[in-house]
Amino acid sequence: MASSASAAALLPLPSPSCSSSEDSDDGKHLPSPPAPEANTPPTQQQKRRRLERDYNVAMKALALAGDLDEVVAVFAELKRTAADGGDGGAPPNVLCYNTLVNALAEAGREGEALKAFDEMLASGVAPNASSQNILIKMHARRSEFDLAWELIHKSGVEPDVGTYSTLIAGLCRAGKIVEAWGVLDWMLEKNCRPMVQTYTPIVQAYCRDGRIVEAKLLMAEMERLGCLPNVVTYNVLIRALCDDDKFDEVEQVLMESSTKDWKPSTVTYNIYMNGLCKKGKAKEALELLDVMLGEGLEPTAYTWSILLNCLCHSSRLLDAIYLLERSTELKWYAGVVAYNTVMSSLCEMGKWRGIMKLLTDMIKKGIEPNTRTFNILIRSLCVGGKSSLAKSLIHSQGFAANVVTYNILLHWFYYHGKLAEANRLISVMEEKNIAPDEVTYTIIIDGLCRERKFDAATACFLKSLTSGLSMDVLTVLLNRLVYADKIWEINRIFDGKDFVPDHHVFDLTIRTFCRAGYCHYRTFYKLNLILDAMLKRNSLCAHYTMEYQTVEDHALGNTQAHMSGSGVEMPIPLVKRNRMRRNRSRKRSRMKVARRTGANEGIQRWIGRSRGLTAASPPVHRHCHCCLLPTATAKAFYLSPSPPLLPFGASHSFAKVCTIEAKARNKPATHSPLPKPYSPTLPPCSLPQKHRFNVVHTQPTWTGATDVVFFAL
């Protein structure tokens, strides 16, 4: 059964009332113009339409080839043609504008994209759903979800399945799976039916997080809903399985493809071969070429690149070079990518002379090197100790240096302690208007920290926030600061007005401190200080209620409850603060006894009791130490007549939250919850670990209702 047909047949949803993409297409629902008779010359309007279509196809092809300037030029020509023609200088239609805006946005020229969009509006051309989706995609890529949101609400264009899918894809790409589920809920509320393109990004987000079990569960759910996963969805899964070394499972997935109504494509094999190659199984990867050919699948440029990479990784560099040279005989056009692949391998081996030779070869063949080719050359020169030559190359004509080029050199200078050179290069970047990216900031921050210039590194991080928070950059800085015991600087990070720590930041901070040994009871106060600073000024206060305790707090019977900054206090039924305060001295002595006697079980029971738990509670409950709950969940538990002991630990708890939340909204749950979004398995608690924290990050549920960070003793 075709997936779309089965989706339509089985999905228990009313027909979408929102506009579909076809609805919004230009003129699709207008009465069709009369078909020209065989000997009637085409009308002016038909000629115009044909012209626009031809220009649009050309623009799309140029955009695909990456020739943006040419796209812009062709569009300008179309406008000129219109102005010179006899149709009163009508502007290009919405499809042509969409192609232009999309091409510019995809190339990272967002400013120009927005300008083109404004020009379209000024010309009186009404945007359609696609125009909106292109802009949403652009905003989502820049993590400007508020702008995307505003656009949807203010544009007046009814969102369609493409709009929601774009938003979901953007959220997933930004790691915001919970929010993506929220959008899915929202589109269901609007009676807009999800497609395989809507679910696949979520599957991918799970896979990217290494949450393959959940990805597979979602795929099973898709099947159940009649929205069958297609080859793209399976490709996402296969990639994750490869990354996880689960090649047997890949084989099984491929074996089952015929019964599951999907057919592996060249991309599937490309992913599989690349996965094998990355895990050192280049031989097996090369063998797959025959399997692929046997299935009648033609290798693409990607395939050849992967194969070349496999050869390089299996110490068959000469074979790779041979393959490059013989590519024409193999009816394969070895382009710049293929050359770059082999040159990268030579670079890793420090063979810069070999790179120079291949560069000459490709130029002789008429293959034009691109920026990446030069970057490989620059890197190889640095590795080969020819950094001065590399530096001079960057200024030579015909070489379009990009941010990667500067990153390579910056890394080299910092690595060798040449701070003055690095600073000069940063100035050149500024002069040439080359914006630093995440990697630049990582290199600079790491370099400065290595020179023990922690203050400058922190300032650099705060500056990086102007282009958005990068968890990678934060990870590097936090690691360095924590290991160097620079608590004041860490505090400064969380003082920045632009910085809004979310649960990922909390998680990272806690993990970093714990890994650096701050989980010991004597030093834990430092993490405590930082968490306090984070809580004081984070926007989570509006959405979250956080309550945490340290081991020592437990021992002393202190409970610090940090309540919502919005003034709405969320009662936490789990903590009986007053009773604890009354019994403080008794508990302190009990704790002392437990410690002295090494009665670990006693401590466990005590912690359990202090949290209103019974000895029969599953271990995960007794180990719980810190939790971060969205208000909605806290509310749900508060509303529940018989609240579960803790909002995590068993899947039925999640089901309960879902039901309660659905009831609160006076409507039935639209989905069946995905079972067991995580497995509550914790390492057994043993005495030597009593002062060590493990941070367990549970996964959000499908509703986005629960996202819990907690420590385990």
Place this chain on the structure above:
DNA sequence: GTAGGGTTAG
């Protein structure tokens, strides 16, 4: 003929 999910070199 526009948008919305997947693959290469770094």
